Amino acid sequence: MLYCNKKMNNKFDLSNEYVLVRILSVRHYTNTLFSFKTIRPNRLKFKPGESVMIGLIIRGELMFRSFSICSPAWSNTLEFYSTRVTNGIFTTFLQKMTTDTSIIIDMRSKGSLLLKALKPGKRLFLFCTGTGIAPFISIIHDHETYIRFNEVIVVLTYRYSQDLQYFNTKIKQMTKEVYIRPYARNKLRFYPSITREPYPYTGRIAWLIKSGTLIADLMTYSLNEMDRFMVCGSKQMVFNVTNLLKSLKYVEGTTNNPQDFVYEKAYR
CATH class of the missing domain: 3.40.50.80 (Nucleotide-binding domain of ferredoxin-NADP reductase (FNR) module)
Known part of the structure; x- marks a missing residue:
């Protein structure tokens, strides 16, 4: 099951640059396209066009992928839009998210679309x-x-x-x-x-x-x-x-x- 426990063991101890956030909603548009919203950490600042790294624990391994932020910079939530990549383990698990799921977000936003x-x-x-x-x-x-x-x-x-x-x-x-x-x-x-x-x-x-x-x-x-x-x-x-x-x-x-x-x- 796709889930990041709030009490992660020492194997996944992360610095303060990372935060665990809860999924607020998930919406599926086609068999492969979906969007999801999370709580926005108070410390996360970003500019329109930037992206963050999202982390999941999948089969005992911590994996990260870069995702552009869809939300306006003034929003109090974060929204992301994704597609399930064929044979892509990360997006296959990501697509199965529910509101019982949490994900890890790297607080260091970046990007060239500024x-x-x-x-x-x-x-x-x-x-x-x-x-x-x-x-x-x-x-x-x-x-x-x-x-x-x-x-x-x-x-x-x-x-x-x-x-x-x-x-x-x-x-x-x-x-x-x-x-x-x-x-x-x-x-x-x-x-x-x-x-x-x-x-x-x-x-x-x-x-x-x-x-x-x-x-x-x-x-x-x-x-x-x-x-x-x-x-x-x-x-x-x-x-x-x-x-x-x-x-x-x-x-x-x-x-x-x-x-x-x-x-x-x-x-x-």
């Missing part, structure tokens, strides 16, 4: 596939995102339309958030593309950019030097999109050297 790694601009494109939407849920719930950019466009690609359930749920919830709704109004746009069944928008992100289809469908002006980008998703998508951005003369940024785009290097 607004301060981008130069000032006019439009912010958030490119993602699969559970790569997770850090962007936190980012679009942050008022600073809309202070810094005139328009925020979420471009997400999935294989099947049913995979959009989590995203659609979060957007419906967002419309009721008094704290963020006034900032996002008239600034936040979505472009969901499905690749393996009929849908209004189809195609992979790199092709959508290169072919001009994305700009045409959005009925907006072409990419220019004031556009900024964040990329998170499958390794192949990140590779293709970041190489395409480089070919278009956009430059990768860091917090010490803000530029045009960033991507999540720790995504699994």
Whole structure:
């Protein structure tokens, strides 16, 4: 059974940088996609777009994996979005969680998808596939995102339309958030593309950019030097999109050297 006892034996003694937290809720969207919420430790501070390491004791072994935080930085709970990886022991056990379960969280948040790694601009494109939407849920719930950019466009690609359930749920919830709704109004746009069944928008992100289809469908002006980008998703998508951005003369940024785009290097 998946469970982390509060009285762990000496084999799993951890420093104060780790904390045991209780699962508050679990929601399943498909056979493999699910989200879960936990109590937020008082000492945990994070910026939108960052991730933390989550630990489980599985068959007597302590295992950790990195997960992006979906929650807004102002939330008093933590939310995560995951998929069960084929033959992946960690996510197989994670998917079986209940509210009787506790998990370990590393309090040291980190990540490369930070607004301060981008130069000032006019439009912010958030490119993602699969559970790569997770850090962007936190980012679009942050008022600073809309202070810094005139328009925020979420471009997400999935294989099947049913995979959009989590995203659609979060957007419906967002419309009721008094704290963020006034900032996002008239600034936040979505472009969901499905690749393996009929849908209004189809195609992979790199092709959508290169072919001009994305700009045409959005009925907006072409990419220019004031556009900024964040990329998170499958390794192949990140590779293709970041190489395409480089070919278009956009430059990768860091917090010490803000530029045009960033991507999540720790995504699994």
